[in-house]
Amino acid sequence: MELFKSTNFDFLRWKWPFIGASLVLSAAGILSIVVHGGLKYGIDFKGGALMTVKFAYPPPDDKIRSAMSQKVKGEISVQDFTDPASVNEVAIGTELQEEKLLNVNRQTMADVLTATFGQPSSGKLDFNNASTQQLIDRLRDPLARAGVALSQPQLEKLVGDILNFRNTPPRSGLVTDFTQLSAVPGVNPAIINTLKQECYLAPFNIRNVEMVGPKVGAELRNKAVLATLYALAGMLVYIAFRFEWIYGLGAVIACFHDTIITIGLFSLFNKDIDMTVIAALLTLVGYSMNDTIVIFDRIRENLKFMRREPLEVVMNRAVNQTLSRTVMTSGLTFLTVIALFIWGGPVLHGFSFALVCGIIVGTYSSVFVASPIVLFWHNYADARKRRTGPAPAVAPAQRAEPVRNRPTRAAK
């Protein structure tokens, strides 16, 4: 099966509409960033505390916000997850003014949740948020009294199994009725009764807590940006060495273009930029670079036996020759990424979103951004040479070169 057999599209004829579209997209992205007053950083880069809580029912955002604002200083954000895989989950974010508050904040937030939605006055342990050790300590004596004789290792195994059951989907951390636990091997009615006496079931489960000091956040952000810039510079040098400097520049500008548009889309859709998104941006830079080099490589190869053709024709030919592989590779990668985007869950959401955008933009930027830059430069250089006229001192040397009419196009 073959999709493209010896195609001959005039891709570069359409460069202007695409360059226009690129400029519009980049401008829209940058504008959106400016309007939003900068990028919306995730907790990794901004610093602060973020708690992911799963509720047994649709989370009462306003109630959470007002309860939190009474105890925690600064801005409080409460955001529902839109992802179908994380029903009834909510992300509660608070600000961290200084590193020292890191210890206090977590406890305060957990306490507020317990006070608002739990039964702290009952004196019982909240089963849905209990740690292994807490539950072991809580159950040891009551179980003995209830006539369930267990050694310490047996007790540890039992509690481990019970909590494992609680944590695996579909419970995902939330048990709504103690009788559900009878499915755990080794759990008998006496144990369930003891659990009922000693514990209660809060309608929420704290799934994830992240706290990053503000200083560390800014540092991490700067380092990630710097590393990426250095990596781009490194690639520029390598491509300049292997091809010509303008090829390196074209490829790097194309990567830059992809990154800016993707970041712009994050701003437009009001999505957080966190460490996983940076990983995705690095991936898309690698991907876009790969795509560009494949085309450049073909241009270089074609130049060897299409010396008299205009560069634009050579480039078109290269794009057409590699079209089949471009569609295959991009399509297949896109397939994987879209699967991650749809089924990958909330943790991978930002990551896969960046890659979905990046693969689309990265594929077309090789043809419509990187190649035109090289083309423009060569047209400009040739025009200048023609204007200055064949200076006698230079002409003989040039005539000696194999690529007579396009000296600047010569590939190494």
Next chain:
Amino acid sequence: MQKNLTARSVIIIVIILVCAFGIIGFPKSTADLKKNWDNNIRLGLDLKGGSHLVLQVQVQDAVKAEADIVINRLKEDLKKQNISWTSIDRNDPQRVEEADDVTITIKGVPATQSSAFRNLVNERDSDWVLTTLNSTDYSMKMKPSQLVDLKRDTVERTVQTIGNRIDQYGLAEKSVQQYGRAGDQYQVLVQLPGVDDPARVKELIGTAAVLEVTDVKDGPFPTRDAGLSAHGGVLPLNTKLVKALPRGGGEGEQWYLVGRSPVITGRDMRNARSGQDEFRKWETNFSLSQDGGKLFGQYTERNIGNRLAVVLDNSIVSVATIQSKIEDSGRITGLGSDEEATDLARYLRSGSLPASVVYLEERSVGPSLGADSIHQGFAAGIAGLIGVVAVMLVYYKRSGVNAVLALILNAVILLAAVSYFHAALTLPGIAGIILTIGMAVDSNVLIFERIREELRAGKAVVAAVDAGFSKAFLTIVDTHVTTVVSCAFLFLFGEGPVQGFAITLVIGLLANVFTAVFVSRTIFSYELAGHRQMEALSI
């Protein structure tokens, strides 16, 4: 050719076996297989659940402590040599960045004794640089090279101590390591997979834990004010009032007047554990370092009958009377219970952090979230992969099988690398794997498209395969080397997750060149070897 082919096949089979061993070892049963897999392919905290803490070692504490030692020694030396002075002090920087600014100021040394003074300092405190401020005043700063050593040593000791402390609680998996570029951030990363209670983790590590053993001058007093008024409202020179931690006996607040400069500190403490004496009363045994033991011996010999306080982070955890000279090991007797003795032992041990620590970052991923992300990410990854395999097989037919084999081998090599390097699979790492797989697919596609082109140009099958591989090889080298170059920079300048991404990617790229070019080529050769005159290639 045939011989060459055999050699190639042997290489491939050996690599497959080595990789398979790395991933699953020698399983004897299916249960064994799962166990080995779980042991070898470790998941990062973001996938598995657990606690991740970044803390900063307050290295200025260590420099200040060093300065205190120098001050004490200097005072003794000056006394011995009959050189007088009015004051010897140090400043008190609070931030890590100011650790280099710790300065000792010596005032009021008579001009006539200045050369004797300078000789003494240069001889005794060669790690410090003496600067003359005017005819009677001097300042001292630690030599830059010594500062670097001291700070590095402080961070290393902190890493070690925290590691030991966590070990005491018997956590199977833990990782405590220096964090940040070249250690100039003095950060320590603590990772505890599977620990679902960060409060407990912090309890294990101990927050600040600056341990001092100081002499008790007076007390106990029921309140701070009572302590003050007992001394006419003004504390004697070089003393402070410190509160004792409540011991649950309902005795109320207790304040003691203690000396400002400690006799020994946590740095001198080697070990401590609880035990019972000959009358089966609870006690805490402790041992000291050689230097600490010498100091403590001199002090206790002179102060038998006086009291000592164990001060942890400015709170007294225990007060004891000196009954005899104590050198490198001693015991604190007469404790109320096993619990009290164990606690005290833990306090003494925990005190050996050479500097206090501040938490910069804390993340805990609940095990339920970890379980869900594995579940979903895995399902999505498999779905994507099945799609890729299906398309490759339909589009490239028999040759597609080659590509799929190469892809699988690539994944196997990556997993084996993760296992052999004892790395953990994290989300950014998986990002690297996705890019790798994308580029692996790309390499195969490049080669196949090239072969098709050559076939279309009318070349014979064998020649087309040869040309396809050799021409695509150049492109593959360029794309891979460019990415490796970028990885090198990401690794050099990036941090943590960015580095993880870079490492996975480089390994993946190497594996990729091997599978796409070497392995795939070998499979093609096998197919062609039997049929020299093959007329159509299934591609």
